[in-house]
Amino acid sequence: MKQVIVHPERCVGCMQCMLACAAAHSKTGSLFTAIAETPKPRPRIHVGAGLYDEGFPNRCRHCDPAPCQMACLPGAIYRHSRTNTVLIDPDVCINCASCAMACPYGVIRYHADPLAPAGKTVAVKCDNCVARQHRGQIPACVEICKVGALTFEERDRAMKRRTEEVARSATADAAPPEQAPGFSLLHTVKKARTEINLAR
Amino acid sequence: MKHVIIGNGVAGLTAAETIRRMDPDSELTLISDETFLPYCRPMISHLLEGAVPAEKLPIRGKNVYAQNRIEPVLGARATTLDVDRRVVTTADGKTHAYDRLLLACGADPRQIDAQGRDLENIFFMRTVQQVRQMLAVLPEVGHALVLGGGLVGFKAAYSLLRRGIAVTMLIRSGYPLSMQVDETAGRMIQAVLQANGLTVRTGASVEAFEGNGRVRMAHLSDGTRVSCDMAVIGKGVFPAHGFVPADRIHTDAGILVDDNMQTSVSGVYAAGDIAEHMDIARQRSWVNAIWPEAVSQGRVAGMNMAGEIVSYRGSLSRNVIRVFDTDVMTAGRVSPRDIDETCRQFSARDLRRNIYRKLVFSDNILVGFAMINDIEQGGALTALIQSRRPVEVEPERLMEPGFNIGRLMAR
Numbered sequence: 210m211k212q213v214i215v216h217p218e219r220c221v222g223c224m225q226c227m228l229a230c231a232a233a234h235s236k237t238g239s240l241f242t243a244i245a246e247t248p249k250p251r252p253r254i255h256v257g258a259g260l261y262d263e264g265f266p267n268r269c270r271h272c273d274p275a276p277c278q279m280a281c282l283p284g285a286i287y288r289h290s291r292t293n294t295v296l297i298d299p300d301v302c303i304n305c306a307s308c309a310m311a312c313p314y315g316v317i318r319y320h321a322d323p324l325a326p327a328g329k330t331v332a333v334k335c336d337n338c339v340a341r342q343h344r345g346q347i348p349a350c351v352e353i354c355k356v357g358a359l360t361f362e363e364r365d366r367a368m369k370r371r372t373e374e375v376a377r378s379a380t381a382d383a384a385p386p387e388q389a390p391g392f393s394l395l396h397t398v399k400k401a402r403t404e405i406n407l408a409r
Numbered sequence: 410m411k412h413v414i415i416g417n418g419v420a421g422l423t424a425a426e427t428i429r430r431m432d433p434d435s436e437l438t439l440i441s442d443e444t445f446l447p448y449c450r451p452m453i454s455h456l457l458e459g460a461v462p463a464e465k466l467p468i469r470g471k472n473v474y475a476q477n478r479i480e481p482v483l484g485a486r487a488t489t490l491d492v493d494r495r496v497v498t499t500a501d502g503k504t505h506a507y508d509r510l511l512l513a514c515g516a517d518p519r520q521i522d523a524q525g526r527d528l529e530n531i532f533f534m535r536t537v538q539q540v541r542q543m544l545a546v547l548p549e550v551g552h553a554l555v556l557g558g559g560l561v562g563f564k565a566a567y568s569l570l571r572r573g574i575a576v577t578m579l580i581r582s583g584y585p586l587s588m589q590v591d592e593t594a595g596r597m598i599q600a601v602l603q604a605n606g607l608t609v610r611t612g613a614s615v616e617a618f619e620g621n622g623r624v625r626m627a628h629l630s631d632g633t634r635v636s637c638d639m640a641v642i643g644k645g646v647f648p649a650h651g652f653v654p655a656d657r658i659h660t661d662a663g664i665l666v667d668d669n670m671q672t673s674v675s676g677v678y679a680a681g682d683i684a685e686h687m688d689i690a691r692q693r694s695w696v697n698a699i700w701p702e703a704v705s706q707g708r709v710a711g712m713n714m715a716g717e718i719v720s721y722r723g724s725l726s727r728n729v730i731r732v733f734d735t736d737v738m739t740a741g742r743v744s745p746r747d748i749d750e751t752c753r754q755f756s757a758r759d760l761r762r763n764i765y766r767k768l769v770f771s772d773n774i775l776v777g778f779a780m781i782n783d784i785e786q787g788g789a790l791t792a793l794i795q796s797r798r799p800v801e802v803e804p805e806r807l808m809e810p811g812f813n814i815g816r817l818m819a820r
């Protein structure tokens with residue numbers, strides 16, 4: 210199954226992905242008409258500044274298990290298994306922000322959305338462009354990215370393992386016995402030392 | 410194998426579903442005194458507010474029991490537990506034998522010691538049934554008194570204000586949410602509520618209620634009186650383990666469990682608001698009675714009961730509240746009562762945008778935070794607390810407006 214893979218080291222911070230994402234999730238589907246819509250279409254991918262103020266593309270990792278899904282009070286968050294996508298049902302969402310507290314990546318936003326009931330503020334995040342994928346298209350952010358910071362490909366085992374480790378380290382949840390707390394925590398700390406800048 | 414679970418809250422239900430997924434053949438009985446379908450307990454305050462109808466509360470479909478081949482025993486309260494004979498008895502005298510038992514009984518509201526406590530229109534807010542009773546009397550209510558400035562009192566006050574009812578909140582300590590936040594944040598939250606019509610009285614408690622059948626007046630410890638036609642008691646909860654033999658099953662505030670959610674008696678497990686396990690931020694045994702931990706604990710308990718030995722890695726107190734366009738998020742140790750000499754505290758405040766940040770470190774490990782507004786990145790801080798990774802970027806950087814997880818990652 211193909212997945213969007215983020216390569217932050219290649220990001221130049223141009224923010225084209227944000228525009229493409231907002232347009233893809235607008236009513237009209239085109240950037241030129243989307244800007245006149247209400248509610249204003251907003252991106253579900255966020256380019257922020259990294260440690261050295263470099264571009265840092267941040268989007269939902271669709272963790273498994275997903276901490277947001279386990280924290281969701283009304284049960285609005287679920288997994289679409291065919292595309293391995295964590296989705297939020299805007300009809301069920303109560304805008305309680307429990308998912309904001311659970312998401313280790315900080316990729317969930319709260320606002321009115323063209324795909325939600327009119328006037329309702331809901332939790333909004335990346336949906337892997339499931340609608341586009343259904344039409345045979347690739348996710349909009351990947352299509353627009355010209356520097357290869359976002360790719361859509363079979364995720365190799367290493368990549369998958371990495372995401373799961375972060376997800377697991379960030380969830381107060383079960384670890385399989387051979388990776389019981391002591392071990393997995395050590396492992397996480399070791400990984401964290403390479404991922405998190407400890408030099409400063 | 411016969412599994413019995415007491416409590417159909419989210420901890421019990423999650424455990425039941427987990428057991429069924431892993432062990433299709435075992436017998437599974439779920440005993441609970443609430444008869445409503447498993448529902449989202451935190452949403453009862455939304456029901457009180459009128460923001461959602463009762464039909465939206467269930468977290469599973471109508472045939473959840475049949476689907477999971479669970480035998481529901483509802484409207485039945487477990488009254489005795491014999492851990493030698495492995496039998497649970499319910500109030501109607503029926504007995505339920507088990508091989509493995511899960512105690513997922515949650516918590517009960519703390520009673521208060523005040524005269525006239527049994528007058529009508531004095532409520533707890535723990536169950537959907539209690540909120541339905543409140544809704545039934547709301548048309549005759551002009552002024553409500555809320556006892557307690559904790560999470561539940563806070564939510565009750567907010568919901569009633571949104572209904573256009575005048576509310577007075579009585580807080581024993583100096584400011585609301587004193588268990589969750591520091592004084593600066595507490596005062597900011599109080600200011601928001603007051604700006605929206607809430608009356609806050611600090612340092613006083615109710616000594617007696619007065620009324621003719623129905624509550625009309627409360628007499629306070631400072632000698633003053635408040636007239637009210639409704640009162641909500643939000644003075645905290647305590648784990649519902651009254652029927653559990655304390656001489657056999659070790660209990661502190663909650664039922665003590667090991668990493669597999671097993672109690673001191675083999676084959677008996679506990680999960681959710683009733684259970685006490687290691688607190689990640691405090692590094693000591695603690696009851697963290699919150700929804701996401703009830704889910705995680707239910708899951709881990711269920712896996713272990715089904716024979717898959719897995720470990721739970723500890724709980725973290727955390728909460729997020731949205732009131733009148735103001736968002737408050739807190740986790741771990743922030744309240745002055747959780748601070749000791751090993752703590753380093755950092756805070757930042759933007760008065761114009763009404764934003765506040767507070768970080769608490771123990772050495773260089775993040776152990777707590779409070780945020781008022783712009784809370785989207787709070788999850789990154791929660792994860793940082795849970796990881797117990799030493800943080801070596803300057804704490805100030807974690808409080809900057811543009812903070813995101815990329816700030817913590819080297820390329």
Ligand SMILES: Cc1cc2nc3c(=O)[nH]c(=O)nc-3n(C[C@H](O)[C@H](O)[C@H](O)COP(=O)(O)OP(=O)(O)OC[C@H]3O[C@@H](n4cnc5c(N)ncnc54)[C@H](O)[C@@H]3O)c2cc1C
Binds near residue numbers: 441652
């Ligand atoms: C108003 C309110 C707002 C809240 N808001 C939040 C929030 O925003 N975020 C958050 O994380 N948490 C919140 N909580 C806390 C959250 O609801 C609990 O942590 C969670 O519901 C605990 O689940 P549980 O399954 O452990 O227990 P419970 O949901 O309490 O379920 C236990 C069940 O067992 C039954 N039972 C108890 N004793 C017996 C017995 N002897 N025999 C038979 N049955 C028995 C009870 O009737 C109940 O049905 C809130 C709680 C309230 C009341």
